[in-house]
Amino acid sequence: MLDVKMIRQNFDDVQAKLKTRGVKEEILVEFLRLDESRRHLLVKSEELKKYRNDVSAEIAQLKRNKEDATAKIAEMKEVGGNIKALDTEIEDIDGATRFTISV
Numbered sequence: 001m002l003d004v005k006m007i008r009q010n011f012d013d014v015q016a017k018l019k020t021r022g023v024k025e026e027i028l029v030e031f032l033r034l035d036e037s038r039r040h041l042l043v044k045s046e047e048l049k050k051y052r053n054d055v056s057a058e059i060a061q062l063k064r065n066k067e068d069a070t071a072k073i074a075e076m077k078e079v080g081g082n083i084k085a086l087d088t089e090i091e092d093i094d095g096a097t098r099f100t101i102s103v
Contacts, residue, residue: 004035031097038093045086052079 007014007028015028055076062069 007032008035034093034097038090038097041086041090041093045083045090048079048083048086052076052083055079 002014011028011032015025018028019025055072059069059072059076062072
């Protein structure tokens with residue numbers, strides 16, 4: 001099994017060695033594209049999770065002060081849906097990269 005970090009850092013060497021084993025160049029290029037997309041989605045997901053946590057604390061404070069938190073709660077439901085969609089995309093990429101590597 002190849003380490004993703006090694007593939008990123010030594011792309012040309014890995015590509016040359018895999019070529020001798022009959023692995024098409026397009027497969028490795030597609031793998032790197034998927035890996036980059038996955039890392040980008042992870043960052044977005046983590047940022048949204050941090051935002052959700054921060055706003056959840058604000059909601060708790062609003063409720064303690066007996067203020068209306070309805071708008072923030074609705075916003076967090078939308079953020080939660082976005083996080084779920086991003087996590088699903090990440091899982092899909094994980095499945096695609098497993099397939100790509102095993103080819």
